[in-house]
Amino acid sequence: MPEKIKYATLLEVKAAVRKLGIKNSRAYRLRWQEDPRLPANPYIDYASEWLSWYDLCGSERPIEKYLTLAEAREAVARLGIWTVAHYSTDHHKDPKLPGDLRFYPNFKGWPEFIGKSIYKDFYKTLSEASRAALALGINSYHQYTTLKRYKADPKLPANPSTIYPDWQNWKHFFGTNHLVPAYESYELASAAAISLGYPTFK
Structure with missing residues (x-):
C-alpha cells in the first residue's frame, strides 16, 4: 500500500480543515479521515509550526474566567x-x-x-426570607411590595431579587412553585409567625 501523502505545510492543513468546516479538536478527531491527506495528530506532524487547535481551525479562543x-x-x-x-x-x-x-x-x-x-441584617437565604414572609401572611407581590408589608419584619429586604442569587420569581418566593407550602389562612400564618417569634402585621 502506498504511503499516505500528507500536506507539506501546516498552512495547507489549515486550509483543508477550514474547507471541511471543522471548528475544534473534537470535530477534527471525528472527521480528519474525510481528507486522506490530513494527519491524525497534526501537532506532531507539524510540531515546528504548531500553535494551537484554535489557530488550526480558525476559531476564537474562549476568554478564560477569573481563577478565584x-x-x-x-x-x-x-x-x-x-x-x-x-x-x-x-x-x-x-x-x-x-x-x-x-x-x-x-x-x-x-x-x-x-x-x-x-x-448584614437580612435573612441569609432565600428560603428563610420566603418562610418569614409567609409566616406574616404575605403571599403576593402586591402585599409584599405595594402595601410594603415586608416592613413588618426588618430582616426582609424591600427587593429580595437583588439580594438572593438563587431568586427566580415571586411565585417561587411565595411557594406556589412548591418551594415552601403556603398557609391556608391569615390566621394560621399569624399563629405561625407568633410561634416563630416574628413580628406580626396589623
Whole structure:
C-alpha cells in the first residue's frame, strides 16, 4: 500500500480543515479521515509550526474566567456592582466574569461576596426570607411590595431579587412553585409567625 501523502505545510492543513468546516479538536478527531491527506495528530506532524487547535481551525479562543472568587470580587468592585440585579445586567462588561458566581465552589451567597453592610441584617437565604414572609401572611407581590408589608419584619429586604442569587420569581418566593407550602389562612400564618417569634402585621 502506498504511503499516505500528507500536506507539506501546516498552512495547507489549515486550509483543508477550514474547507471541511471543522471548528475544534473534537470535530477534527471525528472527521480528519474525510481528507486522506490530513494527519491524525497534526501537532506532531507539524510540531515546528504548531500553535494551537484554535489557530488550526480558525476559531476564537474562549476568554478564560477569573481563577478565584477573590479575583472576581475585585473585578466586581472595579465595575461598581453591588447587587445581584446589577451583576446580571453589567457583568458582561468584564468578559472574565462568569454569568453565575456559583461558578466558584466557594461562593456562599451574594451578601458575603459583596461585603456590603446593607446586607448584614437580612435573612441569609432565600428560603428563610420566603418562610418569614409567609409566616406574616404575605403571599403576593402586591402585599409584599405595594402595601410594603415586608416592613413588618426588618430582616426582609424591600427587593429580595437583588439580594438572593438563587431568586427566580415571586411565585417561587411565595411557594406556589412548591418551594415552601403556603398557609391556608391569615390566621394560621399569624399563629405561625407568633410561634416563630416574628413580628406580626396589623
